[in-house]
Amino acid sequence: MSTSNTMSKPDFSQWSCPLPLRDYPSIVLGHGGGGQLSNELIQHIFVPAFRNTALEVMADSSVLPAPPGRLAFSTDSYVVQPLFFPGGSIGDLAVHGTVNDLSMSGATPLYLSAGFILEEGFPLSHLAAIVDRMASAARAAGVEIVTGDTKVVEKGHGDGCYINTAGIGVIADGINIDPTRARPDDVVILSGTIGDHGMAIMSVREGLEFETIIESDTAALNGMVASLLQYAPHVHVLRDPTRGGLASSLNEIAVQSNVGILIEERDLPVLPDVQSACDLLGMDPVYVPNEGKMVAIVDPSVADSVLARMREHEHGRNAAIIGRVTSTHPGMLAARTAIGGTRIIPLQIGEQIPRIC
């Protein structure tokens, strides 16, 4: 995939629709105007990639069958820079992020919407590549992108491409997962290594580039959640530690459930490259974002089997029990350090930034 900013003509040879696209190699204001250019964008880029019955009706809204059970509904906006990074793209994130948010309530994700805000001058070939990644991510996760919208903003008023996705999922009877349900003695299980996504992005940001092979962990977790719930429907809490990292997710759960959480630092899975990059930049992996990891808080009686289930799944091979819920220090996250001390891990005020000292 090319990620250069040259304004070359897009390669249409792989596209399924034979109608000619106007000779614009990049987005112009008219692509958001609702006229012919808008239609061509839909017919040549979105419909062929996302292809499904609900979308192809081309009505103002998609009409969908109502499944039995309770609905889960979630939305998230994606503004990552750069748009393409080691291990993924904004397209992958836009699908995985919303699918994962639905999954963390124990829902089976079914349908997504996709809203694009494009900046005038954004290369069509980049848009096609992003849409292509979204389509494969949705197919792999078993969800359909059934409705969408495109707006174009003037040059200088956007960062190339922003995406919003919203999603609907269905929750089966008997599943009650929410962040207030952590109980003392519960076991905290993490599905894999932390910090991969944040450090992959950091490694390619302007001004901070460093040589590394760290790849983003962006992935849809609904498959793993489904197999867990089949086995252990009474999981208490699920959380995907995205922005703010593991530390923020566990702090939030501690507050919402009014319990303390104590994690063992030596049991935290961290890739050596991620740890080195964090050491170099003075960052702490517990605060670094992830896009394909989850935390499960479960009753101690099922902890070992939930761990085994997670490890069977491709996104959970490095899963580990990392700590316990406790009745002491309610509302706080603490860690036993690798050398046997303890520390409190507070919520950060803002984004973690490289430190000088």
Add this chain to the structure above:
Amino acid sequence: MKYLDEFRDGAMAQSLAREIRESATRKWAIMEVCGGQTHSIVRNGLDQLLDGAVEMIHGPGCPVCVTPLELIDKALAIASQPGVIFCSFGDMLRVPGSHHDLFCVKAEGGDVRVVYSPLDALQIARENPDREVVFFGIGFETTAPANAMAVHQGKLQDIANFSMLVSHVLVPPAIEAIMSSPRCRVQAFLAAGHVCSVMGYWQYYPLVERYKVPIVITGFEPLDLLEGIRRTVHLLEAGTPQVENAYERAVTFEGNQTAQKLLSEVFEVTDRSWRGIGEIPRSGWRLSDAYHDFDAEYRFSVSTIRAEESPICRSGEVLQGNLKPNECPGFGKECTPRHPLGATMVSTEGACAAYYNYGRFVSVDSIR
């Protein structure tokens, strides 16, 4: 990981901590000068391992915290000017000036960029010849060589749109200022290993001679710190104040001669204000006359900006171990981590911020 895992070994740490606990006959007050060491102590829970056998006083060695308000205001004034690209180490962005911080300047349209090395800022200057690129050159002797190199290269390559706002501070004068305070409780110092890897440790002999305190050159990994503390306690118990190097793998007596030569060419010693402490004579570096053209203070005419430190804040006394953070009248009221008035509330490792984040809810001891 080689050269890292060996210095994070849990069993060895426990055994060193036990030795310290057993050998200390009284609660010695030891100051770690460097913010990096404070960070490592808190991050690894070393203070808990020592179980009160020694009192660690967190010193003024966080360059972010001690950068004076006036200089932050100058940085904000420069970064707000149209056409300027203002480059900084990341953690300076949220340090508040009199009214706002660099994050606010960025939000209002200023081009503020986080870089990891001053040489990256020089590269940005090369790539943007029509813009003025300013690097915020702060730090102790540790960051100084890279900053000096950036200015030196800028002059060699005639990069006219590059300049530096310099606020370098020096460790030995800070130790001297702390020791000469009549209320000083500090009985020994851990000197910062990375500062000494640049400057050597010959500068510490006169201080030991004059104030009769042990100074032990110490690294940053958990075992480095415990070894430094172990040696310090040993010297204190024996009553033999002297300089010891507990960071032999990085530090020599003379230090890095090449770096020192460059530093003496690019910088000259100057009086410097320290946030929360006040002015310490000959405690900083500014650009030397030969590099005057690269001095952002002059290029942007901000040398007249003056700022008043908060009259409520007593962080200077906290820094010297004379006042507990919660004994300060502003603590938790006018002064919080989101609206810090002084150095020790600015950084998450600062004594006041640590008290606020942790001690506000629960005694740290109760989570053991």
